[in-house]
Amino acid sequence: MQKTFIAKIEAIESGQRFLAKFSGIEIVVFGHKGQIFAYENRCLHQGGPVGEGMILGRVVSVLDSEKRLVREEFSESEDQLICPWHGWAYSLQTGECAGLRGVYLKKFEIVNEKGSVYVQSQS
């Protein structure tokens, strides 16, 4: 396995996002709610810089027992990464596209070793 240093954990936890470029592939590394994520920084739609986008809870509709709409709210358990070009949204946990199920952003493994965050790949 090969590891490439990205940043110290403190920098990532402070909300900074980092770009790393490997052989032409741009990867964005960032933290959210105590977890660290690494995705290819290219939206599956028209190639926008998805890693620059907002992170928001998925919007969910709340229906009552008679299936009438009560309200809409942001999910507290499912956050999304949203491309800033056109708004395509992806599950933050899995990279799955909200509108096209079964289609995923490319996700990369990250390793946190003693406060240093690495992107890991096969050697």
Add this chain to the structure above:
Amino acid sequence: MENLGEANFVREMAVGKREGFNSREHLRNAELQADQRGYKDILIVDVDAHHYENQYFGEIFKYIEDPVLKHLALQRDGNPANILFNSPNNQFNAGRLLRYGGIPHEEAEGNEHPETTRSRRQRTAIGIDYQIIFPTPMLALGMHPDPQIETALSWAYTRWWTEEVLPQDNSVKSMVYLPFFDVDASIRMIKTFGEMPGVIGFMVTSTRYAAVHDNKYMRLYAMLEERGMPLGFHAAFNQQERLFEGMNRFISVHSIGFVLNTLIHATNMIINGIPERFPKLKILLIESGLAWIPFLMQRLDNEYLMRTNEAPLLKKLPSQYLAENFYYSSQPLESTNMEALELTMKMMNAKTQLLYSSDYPHWDFDLPSVIWDLPFLDDQAKRNILGLNSLEVFPKLKAEVLGKMKNA
């Protein structure tokens, strides 16, 4: 797991709302696409991009001729009063599209106008050689209850645009806004601005209740046909349209609204034989996408064959007029079903009738890759759509491009 190798660089990225917004940086990934696809060797003409002219109303309103309207517009302690026709709007998708917050703060380079800087940056990143830029909020003026506002504001806007901004950059072009309600005022616009550098056509905002086949418009069409300058109908939506009163979402109103008036105007044009009356008048239907075209072709052909008496000027099927006499801008290109898109492009003769448009910076903009990457188009069709078809629609642009090639 993929072998990534060593990172070429690691850096902190700019994210979210930030100071110093730069359109070229925002479109960095577009510039990579342009490099990868070799756009520098391809003529790319974007026939529909935009700015937010309301940012510059302080510069525009001084050109309003009517003293009473000018007084109204300039009130509120120097902040331009809003004299537009407004609808609820969620173009920025509740803040998800970050450029909407950034563009108003983009700073000019040197002494040039901020619009010149902004448009050059996005054009450079996307790979566009020439670009027609239209206003944004003013696209709703055809619905204004006071038609004098449309006449006054289109005049003031066009003076500002052609005198203060357009001369700064030869790559930016204009289809001048015609206040369609007032034919005399529209003809004055054509006579005043038609020969100005950068003006290559004229535009009517589609969102209006005008009957485009009304006899009063015939001298307008004749004038444009004689001058060889195209007439664009630019779509928009009107949330306050009575038909939309039950539609609660931007997506719903936008999906239907941007097509509705185009369907109506194209139908009226064809059934009333405008292409037969003015066979050399080039009509460009802007920003309705393509999916509506096969629908209208089939509907009109089917009914025409049973009611030819209601369309006595026609010499061919309505679908043939749509495929031969009209031109179309490409955005928003509906591409979720490739088989449907391929058939649509075949039915409408996209190879000769379709013109690439980005609609940048609006929320649903398209990069040239939406055309360049289509698997069913041959190389010539792609080049036609991305640029060469525009030269046929816009003779002034063609003369300029050929002149530049000759001098190169």
